[in-house]
Amino acid sequence: MSTSEMEDVLGVAAAWRAAGEQVAVATVTETWGSSPRPAGSQMAVTASGRMAGSVSGGCIEGAVAEAAQTTIRSGAPQLLDFGVTNERAWEVGLACGGKVKLFVERLS
Amino acid sequence: MTPDLLAALAAARAAKRPTVLATRLPDGLQLLLPSAEAPPALAEAASRALGDDRSGTVKLADGDWFLHVHNPPVRLIVVGAVHIAQALVPFAVQLGLATTIVDPRRAFATDERFPDVAVSTDWPDEAMDRLAPDCRTAVVTLTHDPKLDDPALDRALRGAAFYIGALGSRKTHAARLARLRALGHDDAALARIHGPVGLNIAAVTAPEIALSIVAQIVAVRRGA
Numbered sequence: 012m013s014t015s016e017m018e019d020v021l022g023v024a025a026a027w028r029a030a031g032e033q034v035a036v037a038t039v040t041e042t043w044g045s046s047p048r049p050a051g052s053q054m055a056v057t058a059s060g061r062m063a064g065s066v067s068g069g070c071i072e073g074a075v076a077e078a079a080q081t082t083i084r085s086g087a088p089q090l091l092d093f094g095v096t097n098e099r100a101w102e103v104g105l106a107c108g109g110k111v112k113l114f115v116e117r118l119s
Numbered sequence: 120m121t122p123d124l125l126a127a128l129a130a131a132r133a134a135k136r137p138t139v140l141a142t143r144l145p146d147g148l149q150l151l152l153p154s155a156e157a158p159p160a161l162a163e164a165a166s167r168a169l170g171d172d173r174s175g176t177v178k179l180a181d182g183d184w185f186l187h188v189h190n191p192p193v194r195l196i197v198v199g200a201v202h203i204a205q206a207l208v209p210f211a212v213q214l215g216l217a218t219t220i221v222d223p224r225r226a227f228a229t230d231e232r233f234p235d236v237a238v239s240t241d242w243p244d245e246a247m248d249r250l251a252p253d254c255r256t257a258v259v260t261l262t263h264d265p266k267l268d269d270p271a272l273d274r275a276l277r278g279a280a281f282y283i284g285a286l287g288s289r290k291t292h293a294a295r296l297a298r299l300r301a302l303g304h305d306d307a308a309l310a311r312i313h314g315p316v317g318l319n320i321a322a323v324t325a326p327e328i329a330l331s332i333v334a335q336i337v338a339v340r341r342g343a
Contacts, residue, residue, distance in 0.1 A: 021125070021128065022129065025129065028122075036120070038142075038187065040142075040144065040175075040176050041175065041176045041185075049173075049174070050173070050174040050175045050176070050185075051188065088145065088146070088147035089145070090145040112176075114142060114144060114145070114185060116120055116147055117120075118120050118125065119120065119121055119122065
């Protein structure tokens with residue numbers, strides 16, 4: 012029961028890429044406090060707006076999807092921080108009070 | 120992530136090889152482990168992450184590395200292709216347990232009754248010898264029939280299964296333990312068997328019993 016057993020987000024992302032979509036994948040790399048999803052949790056996003064998987068309880072997915080669009084366009088990976096000490100995250104609202112760090116990369 | 124790396128990771132996962140995708144943060148340099156080319160410190164950290172079955176970030180001399188663990192699925196061996204086994208399968212699939220149903224009674228062990236999982240009609244001792252339960256395997260016996268349950272439990276106790284459960288009342292279970300003791304299993308070994316199987320949620324129906332069983336498997340696996 013590791014984090015990736017039930018949902019094969021990478022598999023979905025690869026299938027989307029193979030079908031010609033531009034795809035980015037966000038992966039939780041570190042968590043602090045009571046963040047809802049463990050390190051290794053993933054979310055895939057396409058330029059056309061499709062989404063699979065999750066990296067929180069739904070609190071930051073919108074902001075992550077936005078960041079993913081930037082990575083899809085530029086090709087540059089990003090390291091994102093969300094937490095209560097982060098003003099942007101406060102707006103986005105990680106209501107559990109936890110903190111997460113995410114890596115966003117494009118599937119080339 | 121490059122197409123080659125993605126394909127290599129997919130192949131490793133399909134072959135059920137324990138694999139770590141290592142990503143250096145924040146520049147995104149990536150490699151798959153185990154690999155002969157990996158620096159020793161990274162190889163050691165990846166091996167530890169696989170053993171702990173836990174993804175996470177480690178600080179090494181050349182930077183922070185995120186180690187994404189891709190272990191093969193935890194396995195569930197169910198002895199007895201009975202009604203409760205049918206109720207158990209959807210929970211097991213949902214939890215990502217790679218499930219095999221074992222029952223030599225061909226009328227029960229059919230693909231029609233168990234469309235989503237592997238079905239074996241070998242005798243339980245032969246099936247268990249072939250499946251070789253390890254520390255990432257749970258074994259549940261559901262037949263109530265000592266001819267089928269006992270050989271499976273005997274084999275499970277000789278292996279490293281992280282969870283062993285046996286369906287049956289307290290009285291049935293006491294008689295079962297006496298038979299297994301006669302086969303040479305001591306009290307410490309017999310204490311590994313969860314019997315009557317499942318968390319006590321006063322389950323009555325087959326789906327409720329199945330829920331209590333999977334809940335107990337999760338509790339044991341997560342160290343609750």
